[in-house]
Amino acid sequence: MGSAERRLVLLRHGRTGWNASRRIQGQLDPALDETGHAQAAAVAPEIAALAPVALISSDLQRARQTTDYVAQATGLTPSYDERLREYSLGERQGLTHEEYAALDPAEYARFRAGDWDDVPGAETQAEVAARFTAVLKETAAALDVGETGLIVAHGAAIRTATVAWLGWPVERATDFRGLANCGWVELVERPTGRWALAAYNRTGASPVVE
DSSP: OOTTOOEEEEEEOOOBHHHHTTBOOTTOOOOBOHHHHHHHHHHHHHHHTTOEEEEEEOSSHHHHHHHHHHHHHHOOOOEEOGGGOOOOBGGGTTOBHHHHHHHOHHHHHHHHTTOOTTSTTBOOHHHHHHHHHHHHHHHHHTOOTTOEEEEEEOHHHHHHHHHHHTTOOGGGGGGSOOOOTTOEEEEEEOTTSOEEEEEEEEOTTSOOOO
16 A cells, blocks of 8 residues: 555444344444444554544444544544434334334335435435535545544445445445444545545454354
8 A cells, every 4th residue: 555645444333232133223322232342442453553643433422432442542532523423214213123124014125225215214325425425525635645534433324425435326335235343444545636445344353243
């Protein structure tokens, strides 16, 4: 990797009890569970080895708790931004997948396929892409050549923002599998000024629970 490249690293939070029980979180605010804390503690030194100079996190608890470990490992003082939150999933937040499937099987099938735009009260892909990439633009603009900015956020929002940041149709996000807890994405700037996907769903040595 060239030393002159600016880089953005997008890290998903550690596991929560709701992840483990397949309950839809959206913008509700469960905490990390024991496994999630272990994942965050394990990934923090790996992320620190990437030498980030800026640390920005979603303000939701699961992202903030993950960020605490990264901040300790990097020595960086984090800032928090609500634009990095997960999708708001409206009326379906708080349901388990089984409850959602029983409530509306056809809608649930579309949800599982990644089509969330018709979930009642939910944000659209375009809305999430716009708010999240605005933070990426601000973060990248503050980096000097060769520097790395670190974002700690949420799996679906990261996936959507990655596709939008690269200039691809936002619907392409469903071509990517979901990020593992404490998996991360690396985006690097080419000499042309365009950005490239350098890594997706890296997990290093951190414990991964499917």
